[in-house]
Amino acid sequence: MKAAVLVAPMQFDIRDVPIPECGAFDVLIKVERCGICGTDLHIYHGNYSRDRLPLIPGHEFSGTIAAIGDAVQGFTHGQRVTADINLGCRSCFYCRKNEILNCPQRVQLGIHVDGGMAEYVRVPAHAVVPLPPDMPVEQGTMVEPLSCIVRAFRKSHLRLGESVLVIGGGPIGQLHLQLALRAGAAPVILVEPNPQRAALGKELGADHVVSDIARADDLVRAVTNGRGVDIAIESVGSPQLYEQAFTLIRPGGRVIAFGLAKPEHTFRIAALDFVLREQGIQASVAGMGDDMHEAATLLGYRRVDVAPFLTTIYRLDDVQDAFARLAEDRSVLKIQLQVA
Template sequence: MKAAVLVAPRQFELRDVPVPECGTGDVLVKVERCGICGTDLHIYHGNYSLDRLPLIPGHEFSGTIAEMGSSVSGLHIGQAVTADINLGCRSCFYCRKNEILNCTKMVQIGIHVDGGMAEYVRVPAHAVVPLPAAMSLQEGAMVEPLSCIVRAFRKSQLRLAESVLVIGAGPIGQMHLQLALRAGAAPVIVVEPNVQRAQLAKELGADVVISDASQVDAAVRAATDGRGVDVAIESVGSPELYEKAFTLIRPGGRVIAFGLAKPGQTFRISALDFVLREQGLQGSVAGMGDDMREAATLLGYKRIDVAPFLTTIYRIDDVEHAFARLAEDKSVLKIQLQVA
């Protein structure tokens, strides 16, 4: 089969490799679409999973079932699916709590083991997520990234009429914005310097969009009666923006740490202020288990608009150009690879 293999940082090779062997409890998925996300860019630049190279990346994929192991039931050949990429031991303390990322045996498809930037990918049957009948395969490749937003929403414990600040309006920030609106947050404020992304945030319903960094403090205070927001979501991965987020939440407010920083980067906050203001900090990074199925339901019922992220498509043969463009061109929100 054809596969895009990352052999070294910033170096892909398009290779003809063996089709993965489908074990008795596995499903072989014929990949149709595979998205490129921020984590993939971290891998591409050598900031993440460097010890796993050479690797076939790709964890935002969708396709149809081409083969099933002998012990697999409840699925069928030709069925449209995606997958929960987080594979744990399924029996430890963390797996039982659906905190699979903390399982000591955890691996992620496309991050630690070969993923969806290939014509076929092997998935354990228990990790297969069927797609709603009305969902296209290009939308299906958005289930995994949306599941990450679903999990962050849960961890935020967002309540009706709470104010939300989304820092960064890339595709992840735009989905944070939409889910906050659907959950009844008010107002929802977005900070984004890029003109096109800021405009999209307005079109998707943001109550306040701030593009001028010098106006952030005043605009946030004006929108929240001077208090600061209840919840700030950092979706960029900048230590400076993490520190800024704590200055923009109210006493008793909380920061959701979502953006991936580079290894070794840290941010500083005042321990005294953190305690006296009774603020909160919660990390969240990946959707898993029910998060995936709930994301599929939300997309199936069109509760989240992913159409703006489905406009830039590259063939898998052009994977190097696709990664380079996504890294450099801020006018591009999202790139999917057409694999089949």
């Protein structure tokens, strides 16, 4: 099969490699589309999973079932599916609590082991996620990123009528924005300096959009009776923006830490103020288990608009150009690779 193999940071090689063998408990998926996300860019630049190279990246993929293991039931050939990329031991303390990322044996498809930037990918049957029958396959690539947002909102304990500030209007920030609206948050504020992304946030329903984090404080105070927001979601990964987020939440408010910073980055919290104001922080990074299935349901019922993320398509052969453009061109929200 054809595969895009990252052989070194910023260096892809299109190779013919063996099709993965479908074991008794596996499903072989013929990949049709695979999205490129921020984590993939971290891998591309050598900031993450460098020790796993050469690697076939890709964890936002969808396609159809090409082969089914002898011990697998409940799936059919040609069925449209995606996959939960988080694979744990399924028996430890963390796996039992659906906290698979903390499993000592955890691996992630496309991040630690070969993923979806290839014509076929092998997935354990328990991790296969069926897509609604009428869902276009390109939308199936958005189940995994949306599942990350589903999990973040579960952890945020958002209540009806609470105010939400989303810092960052990239694809993930725009999904946070939409799910906040669907969950009954009010008002929902977006901070995004890029004019195109700011305009998209407004189009998708943001109550207020501000281009400069330095000006966010005045707006936040004005629309929350001077208190600050109930929840601030940092979806950029900037230490400075994390620190700013704590100044924008109310006493008793909480910060959802979502953006991936570099390993050496840290941010500071004024400890006494943090305690006296009874503020909170909750990290969340990836969807898994039920998060995936619920994301598929939300997309199937069109509760989230993913059309803005499906407009830029590259062939698998052009993966090098696709990554270079996504890394450099802020006018592009997301890129999908056409595999099949």
